[in-house]
Structure formats: C-alpha cells, structure tokens
Amino acid sequence: MKMIVAVVQPNKISEIKDALNAAGIERLTVLDVEGYGKQKGHTEIFRGREYEVLFTRKTQIEVVVKNEQEKQAALDAIIKTARTGNIGDGKIFILPVEEVIRIRTGEKNEEAI
C-alpha cells in the first residue's frame, strides 16, 4: 500500500479527479496548500505599495493505492492531466502506508482502502 501525495495547480483538480475515476480509483482527499519551489512568488499591490507574495496557492491531493498496478494507473492519471510543461506544474511524492483501518466496520488494509 502506498500513499500518493501530489501538489498540483488548483485549476487541474477537476480533471485529475475525472482521470482517477476513469482509472477506477474512486477516492481522493484534497487540501488547499501554499508554498513555493522553483516557481517562487509574485508581487501584489496594496494601497500604494508593492509587496512580494512568496507563497503560491496550490492544491494537494492524497490517494492511497492497493498495489503496484493501481499506483501506476493513478500516477498516469495525475501526470497526464496535471502536466502543462510550465514551471509550477507541481510534484508527486510516494509514501509507504503501514496500516489502514475503516472506522465504521473495523476492516483492515486492502479491504479498507
């Protein structure tokens, strides 16, 4: 079991969700996040003074996959939809998951995903 954590452009989230669903992965956690990487920030203006906003708004998605095959399908779906080729497309992190428990039934691991 792996958790896929991806930081993506907020406007891509709807397409990513559809692509994941089409690949049979029908679950997703979405977080609004801010940060910076290569893209850096931008300047804004408030009443006569410019200031730098280093933190850019991004969306972070988290999805747990059962096996290698599902992982690959999820990655394909995310990369295919999130990539524009410009700086700021985002990043994907893959983390091991030790245990999963469904609160309602007490089911564990693959059955609980």
Place this chain on the structure above:
Amino acid sequence: MEFNLVDTLWVLIAALLVFFMNAGFAFLEAGFVRAKNTVNVLAKNFIVFGLATLAFWAIGYTLMFKGNFSAVFFSDYKSGVEGLKIPEMVFFFFQLAFAATAASIVSGAVAERIKFISFIIFSLILVAFIYPVIGMATWGGGFLYKYGFIDFAGSTVVHSVGGWAALAGIIVLGARKGKFKEGKINAIPGHSMPLATLGTFILWLGWFGFNPGSELAFDEKVPLIALNTNLAGVSSMLVATILSWIKFKKPDFGMILNGLLAGLVAITAGCADVTPVWASVIGLLAGFVVFFGIPFFERLKLDDPVGATSVHLLNGMIGTLMVGVFAVDKGLIDSGSFSQIIKQLSGIGFTFIVVFPASLLVWFLLKLVMGMRVSEKEEYEGLDYGEMGYEAYILDDKR
C-alpha cells in the same frame, strides 16, 4: 416658530445618511485590516456612535452652539434654530451625526494595535471637548465664522479634526509590528476588498447627506452641492486610478477606493461655493494628494492602516485652502485678492493649533495612565481574540 416640513424632512434624511456613514467606516476599515483584527475594528466603529451620542448630547452640543455649559444634556433646547426653518432637535441630530464621523476617522488610523478602552476614552474626549472648539469657532458663530472662514460642510471641522487626532494617535501609539522592518516599508494587506468596497460605497452615498444636507434647507443650492460632491469624488478617484496604473502597471484598487474618499473630503469645504468645473479641479488635486500622501506618511514611519491621515487630514486641508482660490466672487480667481486664502489658512492653522496638541496630550496621558497599546503577543495573535474574545470568521464547527 413656523417649521418648513420639506426642510425638516430633508435635514432628517440627510442626518440619517450621515449616520449610516458609520457603517461605511466600519466596512471600509474592516476590509483594510487583517482578518484577525476584524471584530475589534467593527466593534470600535459600532460603539463610537454610542460614545459620540453620549458625549455630544451631554457636553459637545452646548459647547459648540451655545459656547458655554448652559445646555448640557440638550436641556435648554428651544423649538427652532435662528435663521432656519427646522426644529432644533433635527438640527441636533444632524450635528450629532457629524461629530460621530470625526471620531470614526480616528478609529481606522489606530487600528490593529490600540487598546479598546483607550479608543473609547479618547473618542469621548474628542467629541465632548476638542471637536466642539473648532465647531464653535466655525459653525457656532465663533470668531472664524465672523472673520469669513468658509468650511461649508466640514473639510476642516470634521475631517481635519479627525485627521489631526488620528495623526497624534499614531505618533504616540507607534507602528504595527512588522510595518517597518530593517529600514524597509512593508505592505500589510487588508483582508477583504469586498468589505472595503461596500464601505466606500456607503460613505459615497452618505456624503450626499453630509454635503447637501449641510445647506440645512431644501433649496436651489442642494442640487449644485450634490453635483459638486460627486464630481470631486470621481475626479479624484480617476486620478488615483491613472497614477497607480502608471506606477505599478496595474490599477491599485485600494488606492482607487481611497482616491474617491479623498475627493469627497476635499470638496466638503467648498461644495456650496464653487462651480462644478472647479469642484472637479479640486477633485483632481485630491487624487494627487492622496496618491503621494500615503507613501509620504509611511516614509515618516507613521503607520496608518487605512490611510485616514492622507484622506481626511491632507485632503481636508487642501480642500479648505482651495475654497480661497476657487470660491465664486470671494476666491482668488474671481476677486483677484488673496484675502479669502488668508482666511482659509487661518481656519486650517487654528484647527492644527488646537486639535493636534490637545490630541497629543490626551493620547500621551492615556499611554501614561493605562497603556495605549496591546501586548506584542496579543498583536501577533490578533485583537479579536485578545481584546474581544471572539474572532470574525469561524469557518468550521470544530469548537
């Protein structure tokens, strides 16, 4: 005494419009501060009409219009006002709404770091004692009035008075943490432009009570005053738009909002005494004054979260002065004489000499006696939590 029903109704409606400017200030200031200080700013703007009512009813009115303490708590009211066809009670309410405006102006400048109690005490003193001194001299039949100083609706009496009190406040109070750091001037962006916009629209609407209502009758001058008021406001707004567009390559909306208010403040003194063309020229000037005024105060390390000192003080003064240039018959252009300019300068100077030191003294005493500023920790956490015990935006049901 015979009352004119139309006059009475008009002045009452104008007073209600001016009263509603409190909502305008509340939203404008709330939008221009950070989310963590919203409740505190709203509360100051809400309570200030209560404070002003109390102070003006008890002391301010009698000082301003009787020149003594004979009518404390409005106890000595006659049925009418000399020279007008409205009941004195309506006149009183109209004047009360003005007095409250002066106190509201202070609120924004000292926002995001002042103790609630310090603001309350200062507001009471301002409306009870300081504002009426200038009011008496100008509108209460005092020496400036006799001398020929023109401030029709209060560029000086209301806006400069509020502005000087605000400037004194931010000098004694100091800047917000993080505004000036390592020689750099930082922007501290407000949290809600929709609120600021609504507030500015309400103030714009309110000004049509503030200026035309100051005629204190419904006569042929009212439409001219309304027209002049709008022309100056929009001219200033457009200048602020263009200047910011040139400087930043984008129109700066916060500056556009303040630009409108700057023009409205500037025309308030002369709105009944200039032609529409000169009204719009006064507005043009106001746009420049506010655009360069805001960074000017920042370079002096004076931190004014809403730009009140530029909008109300600088434009109050410039608008008052311009009456001496542009006033029909009396101004420099029509008469070729500097005498009206001298009169205008006297009014501006007297207001400075009275209000600025008096406000400095009151603020300084408040600082000495009770401490004027919240703790550094509270400033970081927000005055909503620290001063009020409640935050403006509760977006979840975790608690």
